[in-house]
Amino acid sequence: MSADQLTILPPDHPLKGHVAPPGSKSITNRALLLAGLAKGTSRLTGALKSDDTRYMAEALRAMGVTVDEPDATTFVVTSSGKLNPSSEPLFLGNAGTATRFLTAAVALGQGRFVVDGDQHMRKRPIQPLVDALRSLGVAVEAPTGCPPVTIDATGRFEKNRVVIDAGLSSQYVSALLMAAAIAAEPFEIELAGADIGARGYIDLTLSAMRAFGAKVEQPSPSVWRIEPTGYTATDFHIEPDASAATYLWGAEVLTGGSIDIGTPATDFTQPDAKAYDVISAFPHMPAVIDGSQMQDAIPTIAVLAAFNKTPVRFVGIANLRVKECDRIRALSTGLNNIRQGLATEEGDDLVVASDPALAGQTLPASIDTFADHRIAMSFALAGLKINGITILDPGCVAKTYPHYWDALSSLGVALDRG
Ligand SMILES: O=C(O)C1=C[C@@H](OP(=O)(O)O)[C@@H](O)[C@H](O)C1
Ligand SMILES: C=C(OP(=O)(O)O)C(=O)O
Incomplete structure (x- = not known):
């Protein structure tokens, strides 16, 4: 495949066939961390192997955890239960989960840890998590409010309660929740304000923690109480990625096809599975779509909206501006590049x-993906209906779905890699 660009040739037939999405990124990176914090050997099956999970696995290896990969979808993790400081900074690319989750987890290690990422990650905010850890007496420095983050850990928190503002990212809460079970005493996390991105990601965190032996109660919607159980090594199966599934659902409705992804939409536990109802309403998707509980599916739905019978306003999507790129801007730029006037930003709404x-x-358009896998994968859907859609930097899909282009090819979509 050319590293630079890829043009999609609209198929002259409905897309039909069987394509299983890869394992869930969110669940894989939770399970890898929890296995790394558990003494003993855990076998993670159905896992995603992609940039984001490779960065997590490599960081764990750098901290003394053994991570074996017997096949394409399995990690076997053997740990002493402790994460040891590494000689080099932990480089986590643009993996938000790995970066946020590890920042909190190493705060209960012993010694100096540096959590860093690529130039995109270095623009993604982490200050609220830094502030929360500081309030627990941990020495943490993040001069720009984004990675790199330097943590001088003493193995303990000085307090057993923290308040966290999760308005920018639910990952801060997930990070603290997962760390809290290895603290020395029962620990409480309270949300500052009611505002939180997709709550469903917190549920994913709790369910992965419980699978590894944690005990968490929720005395109120904004408070979690975590017992100091530590984690128990276990075998854990990871479900397919619901965000990846949205592209396949989108390809199905756009072409009037029938794509068997091997998992009914109702079987997913991830928040983005909620997108199925909206996508299956195509071409009669609603006039207003609240993206707050299915954020990563919004690029998919926004591209579908261009072909809907009626306009769509996306609300509740402000924190799409601090994902891999400013996704509201990337979507409006790409859609207007296809046809001027197709998208408008109104504050943080996208119309x-x-x-x-x-x-x-035929509307030749080169789509700038801003190194964002979801912009690449969603605009590829436009290429199923419009002749001339070229995706720049198509390799960025490797963040979460390395075989995406192969999946489209296997459904009979011709791709011009010239
Ligand atoms: O916890 C998780 O696995 C995720 C939470 C969401 O991020 P934010 O909480 O930063 O909105 C989501 O966009 C990301 O892809 C995965
Ligand atoms: C926002 C995303 O990823 P992360 O925050 O895990 O980097 C995503 O995968 O869409």
Whole structure:
């Protein structure tokens, strides 16, 4: 595949076949960390192998955990239960989960840890998590409010209660929750304000923690109480990635096809599975879509909205501006590049002016993906209906779905890699 660009040739047939999405990124990175914090050997099956999970696995290895990979979807993790300081900074690319989760986990290690990422991660905020850890007496420095983060850990928190502002990212709460079970005493986490991104990610965290032996109660919707159980090594199966599934659901409805992804939408526990109802309403998707509980699915739905019968306003998506790129800007830029006026940003809302007549047209457009896998994967859907859609830097899909282009090919989509 050319490293630079890829043009999608609209298929002249509905897409039909069987494509299983890879394992869940969110669950894989939780399970890897929890296995790394558990004494003994854990076998993680159905796992995602991609940039984000490779960075997590490599960071664990650098801290003394043995992570074996007997096959393409399995990690076997053997740990003493402790994360040891590494000689080099932990480099986590643009993996938000790995970066946030490890920042809190190493705060209960002993010694100096440096958590860093690529130039994109270095623009993604982590200050609220830094402030929370500081309030627990941990020496943490993040001069720009983004990685790199330097943590001088003493193996303990000085307090057993923390308040965290999760308005920018639910990952801060997940990070503290997972760390809290290895603290010395029962620990409470309280949310500052009611505002939190997809609550469903907190549920994923709790369910992974419980699978590894943690005990967590929720005395109120904004307070969690975590017992100091530590973690128990276990075998753990990871479900397919619901965000990856949204592209396949999108390809199915756009082409009037039938794609068997091997998992019914109702079987997923991840928040993005909620997108199925909206996507299956296509081309009659609602006039207003609240993205707050299915954030990573919004690029998929926004591209579909261009072909909907009626316009769609996306609300509750402000923190899409601090993901791998500013996704509201990337979506409006890409859609307007296809046809001027197709998208408007109104504050942090995105309004997509639907135009079903786009289908079948030739509208050459080079889509800047801003190194964001979801921008690449969602705009590929536009290429199923419009002739001339070229995705720049298509390799960025490796963050969470390295075989995405192969999946489209296997459904009979021709890709011009020239
Ligand atoms: O906890 C998780 O696994 C995730 C939480 C969400 O991020 P934020 O909490 O930063 O919104 C989501 O966008 C990300 O892809 C995965
Ligand atoms: C926001 C995302 O990832 P992360 O925050 O884990 O880097 C995503 O995968 O869409």
